Amino acid sequence: MKNIYVLILATFMLFGAACNKSFLEVDPKALQIEENYYKNPQEAFNGLVAAYDPLSWEGVSQYANFVVFVAGADECYSGGGSSSDLPYLQALNNYSISPGIGPQLDFWKMYFVGVARSNTIINILNNKEISGLAGEVKARYIAEAKILRAYYYFSLVRLFRNIPFYTEPVTSEEIYNLEQVDPATVYAQVEKDLTEAIAEGSLPDKVDAATEGGRMTRGIAKALLGKVYLYEEKWPAAASVLAEVNGTPGSANDTYGYKLLDNFADIFNPEHLHSSESILEFNHTATASSGWGNTSKVEGLIATTMLGPRSYKGSVYVFGWGGCPIIPEFSQLMYSDPRYQATIADVDSLVGLGEATYAPGYLNTGKFVRKYAPLLAYRPTTGGPPPLNYPQNYIEIRLADTYLMEAEALLESGGSATRAGQLLNAVRARVGLPAVAATLENIYLERRKELATEGHRWFDLVRWGQAATVLAYKGFTAGKNEIFPIPLAEMNNTKLVQNPGY
The missing domain is CATH 1.25.40.890 (Serine Threonine Protein Phosphatase 5, Tetratricopeptide repeat)
Structure with missing residues (x-):
């Protein structure tokens, strides 16, 4: 099939x-x-x-799509060509969202x-x-x-x-x-x-990615149920079902086929679709040759084009709409982290080396989202217009995410701090970081770095009750914008x- x-x-x-x-x-x-x-x-x-x-x-x-929530969090600005461009991003970046705008x-x-x-x-x-x-x-x-x-x-x-x-x-x-x-x-x-x-x-517990990649499985259902329990703050139930998904931290789960990839950057590489780390992944394709018109008919990942630098010419990347330039404070937080280069595209450095040019857009910082960036190596060359036909998939839930969700649920429920630490530190060990104590603050920080620019941070801040404080500078209003x-x-x-x- x-x-x-x-x-x-x-x-x-x-x-x-x-x-x-x-x-x-x-x-x-x-x-x-x-x-x-x-x-x-x-x-x-x-x-x-x-x-x-x-x-x-x-x-x-x-x-x-998920880019909206990246613009709404403390990772990125809205970007675009001007303050009126990409209005669906502007509405979350400055919390001007209203019933008719957004x-x-x-x-x-x-x-x-x-x-x-x-x-x-x-x-x-x-x-x-x-x-x-x-x-x-x-x-x-x-x-x-x-x-x-x-x-x-x-x-x-x-x-x-x-x-x-x-x-x-x-x-x-x-x-x-x-x-x-x-x-x-x-x-x-x-x-x-x-x-x-x-x-x-x-x-089925799992499916063959080559023939049925994207179909629902028991593993996906359990991961989603664990996430649902987490949002309901049913901590013991969340920890229990997520433990079945996660298995032994750092090892392969033979039942559902999940395992952390050795190379963090491979998670987002189009050559590694439906990898062992991917749980719930939404497929996109260039073979549909999608054209401009009703966006629900587009089968490529438009988010890729949204995130590319405007009028870009040079190596590595392809031009896009200039969405979601990285906020400098977040770039500084990530700079010493091994995941930095796979998370943040430092386009200004390429310009400084004479390898690229681009047109700085609204709220430009010179740094852009790397995980879903339009890469020159995967630019569509046949069929419809390239901006609508990038073949990257979007990963809604992956194993590092469920590791950290289970660790959080364990600490919130008074469960095993030892296992929570094993889960947290398996995520860190994958990128060569030393072990840290199993605390909620460390889990919050790890989620921020590990899952950066994937659309999860906004939801995390809301469910933790931190959004009104962390996003106050963007105009987030408590009791409304949650x-x-x-x-x-x-x-x-x-x-x-x-x-x-x-």
């Missing part, structure tokens, strides 16, 4: 009618598909692929499309007899769709907190009457979906209530 994201290209036109729809719109074509489709195993698989599809979206009407509509749309498609395939497989679809295959599809629905709802509840909630397909008459629910209701469903998927015997506003476009003629402060 081909990589599942390649199959998205074959099924996109069938399900694409609803891609650009708001949460509060029901497409009659989509309803007709649901009623008349799913007659054979291939069509059932196509429905599952459609539920996977939003994972790789880089936005809907603009570009909303990236929230794109996140809202793509995650609710994911929920709707997951609901549809789960409902179909549970209630419709599909000739030729083996029982164990059907069970696996349902388990995968439940993990997808859990991911989409987890993403929505931690971004917006107060969201509508439904687990069955809804009609156009019903959707305008949906009300927001207590976040606990959403978290309970996320836990339920993940625990049921984990218990399903047809769900969550996004409900998009203005979603408020009309509905029962939705705006989030506090907006």
Whole structure:
């Protein structure tokens, strides 16, 4: 079987009618598909692929992806050509985000499309007899769709907190009457979906990256469940399930196939997609030859272009939009760390050596994000425009992340400080750093350095209750900016209530 994201290209036109729809719109074509489709195993698989599809979206009407949270944290500024360029980054960099300004509509749309498609395939497989679809295959599809629905709802509840909630397909008459629910209701469903998927015997522990890279596994479900428990501050439960993912610190976990890579920089190299360190990875490809237009149809990693220096010419990199120049204080923090060169692209040094030129943009510092930078060696050379077709994947969860999450949960729950230290120091040992004491402060600092510019820092600061202090200089307001506003476009003629402060 081909990589599942390649199959998205074959099924996109069938399900694409609803891609650009708001949460509060029901497409009659989509309803007709649901009623008349799913007659054979291939069509059932196509429905599952459609539920996977939003994972790789880089936005809907603009570009909303992990880069937004990099600009919102204390690692980078927004960048761009001017203070009005890349407005979805500016809104988080200076916390001018409002119901009508910011990236929230794109996140809202793509995650609710994911929920709707997951609901549809789960409902179909549970209630419709599909000739030729083996029982164990059907069970696996349902388990995968439940993990997808859990991911989409987890993403929505931690971004917006107060969201509508439904687990069955809804009609156009019903959707305008949906009300927001207590976040606990959403978290309970996320836990339920993940625990049921984990218990399903047809769900594989791991898959062959070359043939099924990107498909949901029991290992992914457990890592995601551990992360969910962490956000709920269910510390013992988080530590327990993450321990199953992590195994012996620093050694390979044969059950799920996870192991820290020896070379830190290899994690983000396009030649090491779906490595042993990668747990939840979102695939992108240059083979789709994506073109300008609806960004949800783009199959490359647009984030790569967002992070490149403007009008760049020279060795190593390719030009981009100048997004997320590194904040000098963060660069200084990282400078003596072995991960510095794999984390920060020192473009000004190349200019000083006469190896490059570029046009400094807004809030330029001369240093840019290296992990997902547009590299000359991997610049697309065929098909559509290169800015839309970079082949890097985005890694949402990786093993060093789950090591540090488990270590944090252990200390918060009064668990084994010895194991917490082993987990923390396995991450450090990989890059040649000496062992340190297992304290929460050391774990916080290690997360900041190890996971820098990967989109996790903003969420960490919020869940630790540190965002209002650390990000005060950017305009972060306590009691407001911990969550996004409900998009203005979603408020009309509905029962939705705006989030506090907006």
